[in-house]
Amino acid sequence: MNSLTSVFKNVFEPFFQEETWAHIGEGFIKILLILLISMFLIRIGKQALNKFVEVRTNSPLRISERREATMVRLLQNVFSYVIYFVAGVMILETLSVDVRGLLAGAGIVGLAVGFGAQNLVKDIITGFFIIFEDQFSVGDYVRVGTFEGTVEEIGLRTTKIKSWTGEINILPNGSIVEVTNFSLHNSVAFVDVSISYEENIQKAEQVILELLEELPSRYEDMVKTPELLGVQNIHATEVTMRITSEVKPMRHFHISRMIRKEVRTRLNEHDIEVPFPRMVMYNRTEEAQHSSTLKGK
Known part of the structure; x- marks a missing residue:
């Protein structure tokens, strides 16, 4: 009974002392102040980073908007993590935790993990530079x-x-x-148009040039009027001309299809024939009759 009373006294007696509650209250106030100051610093820091980006926006040496947004988010996160880490260390010190021993142990564990996870470290470093x-x-x-x-x-x-x-x-x-x-700069759509070998090249070029002047008003993805470069290839049965068009990033596939359709329709309207496979059939019986007739004459 006496031993139980002694244990109870040793454990709970400090809570009935004024100094103990004063120490707890002082620690609670310190922790609360640390959290409030950390939140204030994080808020001020984020506003300062946003202000810095606004200043760079008006600068002639401005980087891309995508990179600005990515860098602001990354820097804000890094800044917040640093403040959280410092606040955590200060709170542990307030709670009378040996922070130096804890950090030393964490450093040894981190070193061991780093040797065992070199690929992971490489991925993280590369990912940082991809974003940066x-x-x-x-x-x-x-x-x-x-x-x-x-x-x-x-x-x-x-x-x-x-x-x-x-x-x-x-x-x-x-x-x-x-x-x-493929998305950083404008793309280039190119189309090869073939006409029959017997057609007039100058006439076909004039028809195509008139069409190209009309296309930018129909397709907003075109940055400027398409260009007819001229004859690209000459084959046995056809002549190929090349058309190029500067378009918005990654819109060259769509514009290429539209140019092919527009050119094909306009050539048909002007009776300009495009090459197509042809098959000529001969009747051997008729040829034999024709030959015998000629011999009889």
Whole structure:
């Protein structure tokens, strides 16, 4: 009984002392102040980063809007994580936790994990530089190795690319060595138009040029009036002319189809024949009769 009373006294007696509650109250106030100051710093820091981007917007050395938005989100997240980490360390110190020993142990564990997960570290570093350098962004049409499609998601470890047939290709960022981005600049649509070898080339060119002047008003994806480069190839039965058109990024497939349709329709309206396979049939019986008639004469 005496031992139980002694244990109870040793455990609960400090809670009945004024100094204990004063210490707890002081620690609670410190933690509350740390959290409030952290939230205030994060808010001020995010506003400062947004203000910095607004200043760069008016600068003649402005980077792309996509890169600005990506960099602002990345810097805001990094800034928030740093503030959270510092606040966490200060809260642990307030709770009388040996922070130096904890950080030393975490450093050793992190080093061991780093040696065992080199590919993971490589993926994260590569992903950071993909975002930092704005190599491509969500919505861009890219080619990475044998994979080609629209970027669905970019993370620090993996990138998801959706092919035009619907498959989602998940690529570790560390495996991305070469990237072809089709969405950064305007595309060029080119169409080869063939006319029959017997047709008048000058007439066909004039008809096509008149048509090309009308197309930009019909298709808003065209950046400027298409150009007729001239004769591209001469074959035994046809003459091929090439048309090029500068269009908005990734709209060259659609515009190429539309140009083919428009040119084909306009050539038909002017009775300009396009080449097509022909088959000539001879009746051997009639040829034999014709030959015998000639011999009789």
